[in-house]
Structure formats: C-alpha cells, structure tokens
Amino acid sequence: MAVSYEQITVLGAGSWGTALAYHLVGDGCKVKLWARRMEQVEEINTYRENKRYLPGVFLPDSIQVTADLKQALAGAQCVVFSVPSHTFRAVLRDALPLINTGALIVNTAKGIEENSMLRLSEVFADEAGPSGAEHYAVLSGPSHAEEVAQKMPTAVVVASVSSRTAVLAQDLFMQKNLRVYTNPDIIGVELGGALKNVIALGTGIVDGLTGSDNSKAALMTRGLAEITRLGLTMQANPLTFAGLAGLGDLIVTCTSRHSRNRRAGIEIGRGKTLQQALDEVNMVVEGVRTTRAAHGLAATWGIEMPITEQMYQVLFYDLPPQAAVNNLMTRVKTREVEEVALTKIKWYAERDGAD
Ligand SMILES: NC(=O)C1=CN([C@@H]2O[C@H](COP(=O)(O)OP(=O)(O)OC[C@H]3O[C@@H](n4cnc5c(N)ncnc54)[C@H](OP(=O)(O)O)[C@@H]3O)[C@@H](O)[C@H]2O)C=CC1
Numbered sequence: 001m002a003v004s005y006e007q008i009t010v011l012g013a014g015s016w017g018t019a020l021a022y023h024l025v026g027d028g029c030k031v032k033l034w035a036r037r038m039e040q041v042e043e044i045n046t047y048r049e050n051k052r053y054l055p056g057v058f059l060p061d062s063i064q065v066t067a068d069l070k071q072a073l074a075g076a077q078c079v080v081f082s083v084p085s086h087t088f089r090a091v092l093r094d095a096l097p098l099i100n101t102g103a104l105i106v107n108t109a110k111g112i113e114e115n116s117m118l119r120l121s122e123v124f125a126d127e128a129g130p131s132g133a134e135h136y137a138v139l140s141g142p143s144h145a146e147e148v149a150q151k152m153p154t155a156v157v158v159a160s161v162s163s164r165t166a167v168l169a170q171d172l173f174m175q176k177n178l179r180v181y182t183n184p185d186i187i188g189v190e191l192g193g194a195l196k197n198v199i200a201l202g203t204g205i206v207d208g209l210t211g212s213d214n215s216k217a218a219l220m221t222r223g224l225a226e227i228t229r230l231g232l233t234m235q236a237n238p239l240t241f242a243g244l245a246g247l248g249d250l251i252v253t254c255t256s257r258h259s260r261n262r263r264a265g266i267e268i269g270r271g272k273t274l275q276q277a278l279d280e281v282n283m284v285v286e287g288v289r290t291t292r293a294a295h296g297l298a299a300t301w302g303i304e305m306p307i308t309e310q311m312y313q314v315l316f317y318d319l320p321p322q323a324a325v326n327n328l329m330t331r332v333k334t335r336e337v338e339e340v341a342l343t344k345i346k347w348y349a350e351r352d353g354a355d
C-alpha cells in the first residue's frame with residue numbers, strides 16, 4: 001500500500017523544484033519549497049507564482065516557501081533535491097544534519113560532478129555514507145517542468161539500489177498525468193539523464209547552424225551509441241539507454257523548445273560565445289559542465305566518445321561549430337553496432353590481461 005506523507009520538502013525553487021512542489025501538493029500533504037534567496041521567497045509569496053522560473057503556474061497556499069533550510073526540513077518525511085547538479089554537494093552537506101533519519105530522499109538533478117566525475121548518487125554516498133543509499137532514489141526521464149506543471153501526460157523513471165525505496169518514490173510521484181516506472185540500474189539512469197544534455201547542446205548547435213533534420217538525427221543516434229558505450233563499461237544495463245532515462249530524455253531534450261541545453265546550443269550555432277549563450281538562456285544549462293565531466297570519464301575509461309570530444313573542443317577551446325561537424329563527418333570509417341558491444345568485451349579483456 002502506498003505510504004502517505006504529511007510533509008514533503010523540495011529543495012531548489014527553480015523550474016523543476018517548483019513544478020514538482022506543485023505536482024506533489026495534495027489533500028492532507030503539506031509541501032515546503034526551499035529557495036536560497038529571500039527575494040525569491042517574497043516574490044512567490046506575494047504573487048503565488050514563480051515568475052522567473054515557472055511563469056503562469058498558480059501555486060496554492062499549501063506550498064509553503066521558505067529560505068530557511070532548517071525550517072524547510074523540519075518534520076519532512078521525504079526530501080526532493082531539485083538544485084543544479086554543481087550545487088548538489090554543498091546543499092546536501094548543509095541539509096544532511098537537518099534531515100530526519102530514514103526520510104526518503106529523491107534527487108532530480110541531472111549531471112555529473114565536474115571535477116570528481118562522480119555520479120550524484122556517488123556524491124550522496126560520499127557525504128551521507130554508504131548506508132544512506134538505501135533511502136536514496138533518482139528521478140529521471142523526459143519531463144520538462146513547464147509541461148509537468150500543465151499536467152501533460154508524462155512518463156519518468158525512478159532508480160535506487162533498494163527496490164523498496166524505488167517503489168516508495170514511484171508511489172510518491174505517480175499520478176494520472178505522471179506515470180512512474182522503476183529501474184534498479186541507478187548507474188544507467190544517472191548517466192542517461194546527464195549525458196543526453198551534451199548531445200542536446202550539439203543538436204541545438206545544428207539547429208543554429210543549418211537546422212538539418214538529418215544531421216540532428218545522426219547526432220542523437222550516434223550520441224546514444226557513445227553514451228551506451230561508456231555506460232556499458234561503467235556497469236550500466238544497456239537496455240536503460242533504450243528507456244526513458246536514455247532515448248526518452250534524449251528525444252525531449254534534443255527537440256523541445258523548453259530545453260535549456262538545446263537553446264544554449266542554438267545560440268552557439270548562431271555564432272554566440274558560450275558565455276553569451278548562457279546569459280541568453282539565464283537558467284541552468286547542465287550540459288556544459290557535464291561535457292567536461294564526460295570528456296574526463298571517456299579518458300578515464302578509455303572509451304571513444306567523438307561527439308563529446310567535439311563538444312568539448314567547441315565549448316572550451318573555441319573550435320568553430322562547423323569545424324566540429326566536419327571533424328565528425330571525416331572520422332575514420334567504422335561499424336555501427338559492433339563497436340558498442342565490443343567495447344565492453346575489449347575493456348574487460350584488457351583489464352584481466354586476457355587475449
Ligand atoms: N527544468 C526542467 O524541466 C528539468 C530540470 N531537471 C534538472 O533539475 C535540476 C534543476 O534544474 P532547474 O530547476 O530546471 O533549474 P533552473 O535554472 O530553473 O533553476 C535553478 C534553481 O537553482 C537555484 N540555485 C542555483 N544555485 C544554487 C545553490 N548554490 N544553492 C541552492 N540553489 C541554487 C536557483 O536559485 P537562484 O535563482 O537564486 O540562482 C534556482 O532556483 C537540474 O539538474 C536539471 O537538469 C530535471 C528534469 C526537468
């Protein structure tokens with residue numbers, strides 16, 4: 001039977017945190033939404049609307065907004081993290097001592113820690129200790145805040161090392177407009193959600209350059225191939241990349257007008273610098289830091305990720321986007337699917353010293 005919560009706390013009052021608070025608030029359940037800035041709290045309390053991050057959505061009084069972390073977390077049986085991934089560790093560190101033991105923790109950020117190259121569940125284990133993992137779940141999949149807030153039918157996935165926790169998170173978010181699947185493959189779900197943003201920047205660039213549908217389809221498909229290649233080596237289930245956290249999220253992020261990563265890419269494709277593109281979007285563009293982390297992971301695991309490599313050169317070394325396209329198109333010829341499967345076999349053979 002589904003557990004009913006009296007109080008849920010959402011940390012992070014951007015688009016996603018606000019949409020999730022709106023989604024979760026219901027009969028008998030109080031939702032507290034934590035924003036780091038008092039001005040934002042005042043604005044939401046005055047207008048009952050998050051004008052900057054989720055305009056047009058009326059937030060009922062049963063969503064209590066606060067900038068006081070202690071007050072936000074007092075009594076919470078469930079804590080949803082919706083802060084940008086590069087701030088996750090710091091917010092987590094402040095929040096952990098204030099979170100009730102045994103509370104369900106759901107992280108909804110999509111990224112990889114830039115310098116450590118850790119997945120966010122690894123960052124969590126780093127801060128909370130490995131035993132905390134039992135209560136920790138990840139929510140991912142194709143789900144733009146704007147559409148979830150409009151109650152558009154949406155499907156997402158939750159992953160946890162604990163099947164009980166995954167089911168608790170599934171029950172928590174499941175509603176008529178939001179269908180939630182569970183998946184035990186937390187590695188694949190985290191990698192899919194983070195790495196699709198790198199490809200979305202790339203498809204955005206193509207939109208800004210030429211708008212070619214053929215080129216975008218090529219990037220998405222070959223992007224998924226390199227994500228799968230890395231994921232396989234990192235012990236993910238390859239089927240996860242064909243699911244909501246992989247292909248599903250890749251489609252939405254690479255094609256939607258709501259996607260910040262795609263929008264930033266479009267600006268770069270039109271000739272803006274990275275900083276100009278980020279200023280234009282003015283919301284978190286996770287794919288930029290993730291490109292650096294993915295580039296590092298590819299080197300660490302010895303995996304070829306040509307699209308990630310070109311994105312890295314465009315974003316951080318001013319490679320002109322057209323030159324990146326040319327580089328991708330003139331790579332040495334290769335096979336479509338065998339390389340993906342062979343990657344894992346080759347990697348293990350090398351590790352184990354086998355022929
Ligand atoms: N938007 C979406 O549709 C979806 C987003 N996600 C993921 O959710 C995460 C959050 O994204 P989203 O809500 O869209 O981001 P937004 O850009 O909409 O908002 C970011 C929020 O994070 C706050 N913030 C920034 N830095 C810090 C910090 N150091 N400590 C605490 N809060 C901070 C911002 O506050 P301030 O205004 O003060 O800077 C703002 O409230 C990302 O990982 C994203 O990939 C996942 C699925 C869907």
Ligand SMILES: O=C(CO)COP(=O)(O)O
Nearest residue numbers: 141142143144259260261
């Ligand atoms: O992850 C998302 C949708 O599932 C949000 O993607 P963007 O960050 O590109 O907006």
